[in-house]
Amino acid sequence: MKTLETTLRSLRESGRKALVPYVVAGATPDWTHHVEAAVLGGADAVEIGIPFSDPMMDGVVIQEAGLRALERGTTFESICQELESLETEIPLVAMTYYNIFLHYGLRRTAGRLHDVGVSGAIVPDLSLEESDEWRAASGDSDIATIFLVAPSTSRTRMRTVAGLSQGFLYASARMAVTGAASDQGEGERVVSELRRVSDIPTYVGIGVSTPAQAHTTAVFSDGVIVGSALVKIILQGASPTDVESFVRSFRTALD
Amino acid sequence: MKTLETTLRSLRESGRKALVPYVVAGATPDWTHHVEAAVLGGADAVEIGIPFSDPMMDGVVIQEAGLRALERGTTFESICQELESLETEIPLVAMTYYNIFLHYGLRRTAGRLHDVGVSGAIVPDLSLEESDEWRAASGDSDIATIFLVAPSTSRTRMRTVAGLSQGFLYASARMAVTGAASDQGEGERVVSELRRVSDIPTYVGIGVSTPAQAHTTAVFSDGVIVGSALVKIILQGASPTDVESFVRSFRTALD
Amino acid sequence: MDEINAMGQPDHRGHFGGFGGRFVPEALMPACVELEEAFRDAWSDEEFVALYHRTLREFAGRPTPVTPLPRLSQRLGLRIFAKREDLAHTGSHKINNVIGQTLLTQRMGKTRVIAETGAGQHGVATATAAARLGLGCTVFMGEVDTKRQELNVFRMELLGATVVPVTSGSKTLKDAVNEAMREWVTCVADTHYCLGSVMGPHPFPWMVREFQRVIGAEAAWQLKELGVDVPDAVVACVGGGSNAAGVFAGFAETAAQLYGVEAAGGAAVTSGSPGVLHGMRSLILQDEFGQVEEAHSISAGLDYPGIGPEHAHLADTGRATYVAVGDDEVIGAMRLLSESEGIIPALETAHAVAWMVREAGGRLPTGSTVLLNLSGRGDKDVAQVRAMLMEES
């Protein structure tokens, strides 16, 4: 079992609901401070978005953040360098599209991510069926590969996905790309079905945008992923302190 | 034999080359004065153009004159009324397109033309083959029907055309619509071929635009028709006196 | 009513009953006679006919299909089939005629064609067929139209043709015909005048109808294959009348009702009277003094003050019925066919559709089978229609 999963399992055992905020690397010059602020605010892990030109699974907010990052000259390597200087105890999980890894080289990617303190990877366009190569390349590294489950995923398929996911399972609350939503979506059904086939920590994301939603969601899941809602305030110019208190509002709702 | 032909035959017998200028009725308010001036200048007959919206056989100058006439509200009837007040000894020949006659009624047209002192009609889009009706309708009037012969007309066909033409034969000097031309065209060949099949007075038109051309043309024909060259100066504002001296310059060249 | 041979040959002078004939300057008479002879000869020469049909097949995409229109049929309570001239090369039936005439030009040993055009459809078709055979090509187009239809001018130029803007008269189609005739007088020895519809002097109305007959001939067997022996009605728009003549020819000797739909602003049958224009005796729009009036239609292809003489005759004998549709009904009809069947028709064609909409359940009884001649595609018209709709809103 990779370190990420061990960490997150013991987090769950401690009775704490996981809070995983999402920060787009490079979207602002001080993004690493935002990461640190999120930690201070009570995050249990942080998703580090590595921008890609064609973010097929992302809504307008994260697209915009990615675009800004790219315009600032952000690259996989520049992000890794900035991560090197970031001091944190909690796990970091890279989130990007497969072409970025492919282009950098799969083994090289896994090694580099590990070197800079990343312990997991979410690659939404890397389907289970196409993941052999990456899993082989990252297998002997300590990078956990996190798969997503969607409301459209069949039960049989859930079993397979859950079986291969490492670290945690990303349960998508709705049929949508990243972005705020006002309703609860189908997270509860998805998680309850997953529970029958796996005991891996299961976090709900896609559309979790308020502390109240996070609270309700945490009742049936092991944690929540807060993406667009946080990225949005960062795009609007939030300071690290703003980020810290934003994250803390979720922390409070979860505890 | 209709009066027009009798007149023109005796003109030829007198040794005089016929000069037939062309005036577009209604192109200017004083067009009847232009006709009278042409007579004073030495015309032997005058072609009176009755304007038609779609003058398929006319070049730009006569088109323009016709358009001006139509814009001034000229109609077949208004022209006839104005002709009524025109006093002249020499023959007048109406020139227009068939639809004008058809629309006014064929018998009615012949009668009206005769009443206002016209003795011939040139209808360039009325082919021999389609002329039965008109010839029947005008047969017992004293309106002579003048047909054209073109450089493309075969010898056999020339015989038929010449046989039907009354008053005179209009020999087209070239394959062209009305308008000035600098060369002599094929008039000489056309006339010499016509001579073999008919002794009707034969006048050459289409492109005769200078006294010199008229002179050369009269050597092999019985006369010339001067259209666009005269209409052009009228459009440019020629006074009746200008018209008279223009026509006289041709008269001098012919005598 | 003499239905047998209703659309046979005209008489030896090119008359269809009281219409037709040859009203042209003497200079053009020999050319008309030569053309008539050349056409008669070619049309009875199996090799020429085979070449014509092979060119239509290999180059122009014939046979064009007959498409059942289930959704429009349901809306209108009819059983509608469309003969798809919009799928012919260059986008309308015009290509059938120009392929015939350019092949004939070649056969006559002439090396150049001239043509008139209104919106540019016939001009583009002529330039196309001329390019294919390596013939020179000059197209006369009213100056007003060259400005309204810049893209078609460019299309013709791309195809190697010369476009001459006509500045006489109203500077539109009618004047382009006059100008082409004037030009023809000067170059008739090596040049054929490729007229664009069933109009002009004999043999054009007859010849162009024969070159368009393929529409009706194909549709007749295609309908049979689709289980329709004879349609109750055949509907076509009428400008000069070539697409209508072509499709009617396939059904003239059947019991099918034939309907020609004119544009209200260019309705030579509905609002015109007998007269002579452009070398033919026919029905034309004219004022009380016999001056020809300008037609006014939303659709350039129907913007013609005359009609082919055979149509005047078919109207006279009652074999075909002519009706008129106003500009206001046309856009809705264009939209209806587009939305319900995925075919954007030309504005010309949309007149025929509009009339079907109006008469469904009326002169076209519910349940009756209708063949619509879909004479052309609407691509050429979308810019105009869009601009009109934007102005309105």
Next chain:
Amino acid sequence: MDEINAMGQPDHRGHFGGFGGRFVPEALMPACVELEEAFRDAWSDEEFVALYHRTLREFAGRPTPVTPLPRLSQRLGLRIFAKREDLAHTGSHKINNVIGQTLLTQRMGKTRVIAETGAGQHGVATATAAARLGLGCTVFMGEVDTKRQELNVFRMELLGATVVPVTSGSKTLKDAVNEAMREWVTCVADTHYCLGSVMGPHPFPWMVREFQRVIGAEAAWQLKELGVDVPDAVVACVGGGSNAAGVFAGFAETAAQLYGVEAAGGAAVTSGSPGVLHGMRSLILQDEFGQVEEAHSISAGLDYPGIGPEHAHLADTGRATYVAVGDDEVIGAMRLLSESEGIIPALETAHAVAWMVREAGGRLPTGSTVLLNLSGRGDKDVAQVRAMLMEES
């Protein structure tokens, strides 16, 4: 080189050698699987196949002819034949694919399609096929393109479709695909994503090629009828690669050389490298960091930074050869074909013509027989070309 079954089925994961596959969000995986099953099932159901072919025939005007191009042949010293996709309904081969996919949509019980479009050709084709079947239709189009191609937007609207301007990324085709995928995630239960080329996740590259195979299949027997057993070369332009795949499929198992002509500014084979984009592993234009680059071509239909995975594979195995042509060669080629044969090709197609001009006597030896896939007509492009030429002069 394994020529037998060179263009057969991909493996069970949709791989063509090292390319293809299914790189999509988990939310779309079930839809891809469902689609694959539905397509397999339909494609082996005689009734469906018959319906597809009947629709192509009755509605879309198939078979399109193969036209010998004598004058161009003479100029280039080749024996050239053109497969006339320009004569298919809506003006290009795109209709073949959308008819297949919309019929499949109906069969799957879905009531709506979405599509991406660049210049609008695929969007118009999709809107057309959707209108014909009464399916809802939404088309995603980069905002930049909606402005460049206002008329195509209007055309789609006339056909009853909704056009959504895409404001993300470069606001062009590539982003329209992203946006369509994002939309599909939200409505996959009742909506089919009608992809416009042999790209995207499995089964699209295979399915679209099968729906386009009719081009090559027809051309093969049509050439035989014209006395050509197997052409020496088959030439097609390549954007995503659907027209090329369709025509290649008819000749993959023959000795014909296959040439795919890319736009120099969108040459995924010539200038790209392996990567993953839009659900597939293929060759793509990307910068040194793996960010996908925008393509830049005079021709909107070739303005795509990727290529269908099967082409990447055909390039890999050497069965087909891919070459690139720059914008500067294209207008001349468009003019050449127009003038010499009376066919104005689409700018996309003109790339293939330009390459033939360049290689006549070179890679296309004098006297060799060439099949050109004339993928579409140039009507959509004349305004652009005219504006460009006017700027130059």
